[in-house]
Amino acid sequence: MKRPVIISVLCLIASLAVMFFGFRGSQAKTPAKTKTITLLTQEDTGSFLLQLRYGAEAAAAEVGDKLSISTLNRDDPATQIAALQADGIAAILLYGSDDALTRQVKAVCKELRLPLTLLDREEVGSACVATDETLAGTLAVQRVQTLGVTDVVFLTDNSLMAAKRLRGATDALEGSLADVEIWDGWTNATALPEKVQKLTARGACVIALTGDATLAALRLQANGLLNAANAIIGMDPGSDRVSLVENGQVSALILPAPYTMGYRGYRLAETMLHGGKAESVTVEPKLITLTNLYSPENVKVAFPLLQ
């Protein structure tokens, strides 16, 4: 065959190749593969879990991924997680308070090389998202200062969380002239200790550093051991939070932000899937008062069941 004919045939082949591979390349541009991250929960219900889910779903929607939710099999978490991984789960968000079960899940995920992010739990060396408990204490003190009260009674217990909150509060009080009393004997108390009594008589503010302590403060209030002048600032009181504020039983509540926690947890898992390191993320709690209770900013925190 003559050289020009060969060149022409080669050019024709080249043009066909350009069109074929070019168009195939553009058609082959399929969207990135959607991955699924599972929110594994030890509890089945609850507004906190609901908001965690909404937050994680918002983060998943942002990146075009999916979130699935499963209840943790307490009897055999290893088999359950292996099955989830076999189904193509890319990472796990774990929400639960059972320490032993959490350890099991961590061990299984480590063995299966499955990224794990702990929600509402802070553990050194693990990827986790938790409320900034120190800030909770600080916010409580700020509320006290807003009320113009100088004396404070802390109802606390020996938990790590309460200790962190207390540290945040005392740090915030540092340098002030407040008279402070830390009381941890409030369980089933029918009378106030002398120092506490003295301070409450002077209109001291009561900061309950845990949910149980808040309920105890309310009980003391109902029993007349605390009077109307003793503003109660509670934390994690449970489902009656709105009415407590609306009815003036508490001056303020410090509430965690599960929606933000779910969102940050998912983003952290996403970061780890892309090679990021496992880090500890803290989420700011919200100070809820009668003034800001109904504002849109606090809807997810104060009214977690509202759509």
Next chain:
Amino acid sequence: MNLHWRKNGPSLHTLILIGLLLFTGVLLTFMSVALVPFISQLLSENAIERTKETVLQSVNVVDQYVDSTLSTLHFATSLIPVNPETDQSWHSQIELLARSNPDITALAFFDGQGECLYATSGKLRVGGYGIRKRAWFTQALIQEGTLTCFSHPYVQDIFQNQHNYVVTLSRAVTYMSGGQQQTGVMLMDIDYSGFSALTDNVKLGDSGYTYVLDKDDALIAHPKLQLIYAGQAQENIAAVQSQLVGLTRDKQNGRERVLIIAVINQTRWRMVGVAYIDEILQSQIAFIRIMSLVLLAAAFIALGAATLMAYWVTRPITHLEHKMRKVEEGDLNVTITERGFSEIRSVGTAFNHMLTRIRELMGQIVHEQEMKRLYELNALQAQINPHFLYNTLDSIIWMEERGRSREAIIMVSALAKLFRISISKGKSVISVAEEIEHVRNYVIIQKMRFQDKFDCDIQADPETLKERTVKLVLQPLVENALNHAIDEADGASIHISVRASVEGDELRFTVEDDGVGIAEEQLDGILARPTGTGGIGLRNVNERIQLTFGRQYGLTIDSEEGRGTLVTIRMPRGKEVEP
């Protein structure tokens, strides 16, 4: 190539190829530089226009929703009787209206003091004092029924054990109480999720969205409203603050966005459509990609087509040039195949005619030259060697002086016959018998001169005698043999044998001697030697035979040094030749 171009100029093939490629290149460049950006711009404007249309449609949907809601509120207010405190028939109608619309979470009517005359959501946890402090209440009274007030989204707190995330619409309503005209306020709570769904579900590209701002640029609705409140997302509201309606652009997280702003009529809220440029211009990017592919493929096709066309156009010319080059190299037997364009075919035809004419002329010239040469050779051969004549005459004188008249007469007679045959009335072809006679006379003369130096035996087959031959072909051969014999034979006598025979269609003469022979290195060049050196007689004979009968005939010499030489003459039998 440059050197070739400087010397001969570019070839036609190259010129056509470059011309076509330049034309195609200019065309493709025009398309890529002018047409593609133009269409691309059109697509871009079209994409933004489509996005704008989508946002405006969304605004229309929200407008319709608001209109519908306002109609419901107007209807609700129309249900309020003149004396709502005494006439309670409207309660059930209001209740029915609230139940018929799932987006309505509450309908309530308050007197001017904020006391609730009726509410669909049960008891209130707030008294008249609390109601009077609510913005929706005070603003409705200020506007005195001319306008409907829209609140921001918030959690409704006035009802016992009931919290809804709502937008409140309120409107002042006049009624009679105690014989006096009073102004109350009708409240209608609309579930926020119903409203936000209208904007949240609007998709502009893959990740574009819409959001709603109130007249104070506060966010009313946004797909990431909670994330913004939680500080996990941001919205660049500043980019649209100074613009009531229209289109603007901004950049967020490194991505350029187009912001389309439209007003929701009844509420004086603004809806902002956010579309990411890289997403809405996907069709433009796809167009540019496809055009690039098409242009690249077109460039390849153009290259191939140009190569093929240049080859197709120039092939007959190249063919012609090739044939002409052969002619230039001396091959006149070339014939050009007439093909290609009519012009090229005409050139081919003319060239073929020219070649035919050249061949004819060349043949004519060659023939003339050959004839001329033949005449020259004949003339040369016809001349009697002066030395031979002088020596012969000298011998005759010597014989007469010695009284050997008889021998002198024989010699004179032989010489006379030699001359007669040599002349042959000017003919160049004679009979073999005459040729034999001629050589025999020559041998007689030389025999008488050189006595015992040689002996010669001449024999001709009888059938050869009537054959015709180029004249004077044997005598030069015998003379040549004799000259070598006398010069080099070291005094010994040599024998020369002359034969004439017929071999098939050929007439053959052989002249053989047993003299000193010819060295092999000399043998090859004898017949090829240029004129003027030794062997003139042999070459003359050979040339005359070939000019007369063709190159396939002539002389062949076989010789072995010290053993003798055999010269063979071949020529055709019965060949009619010109005299």
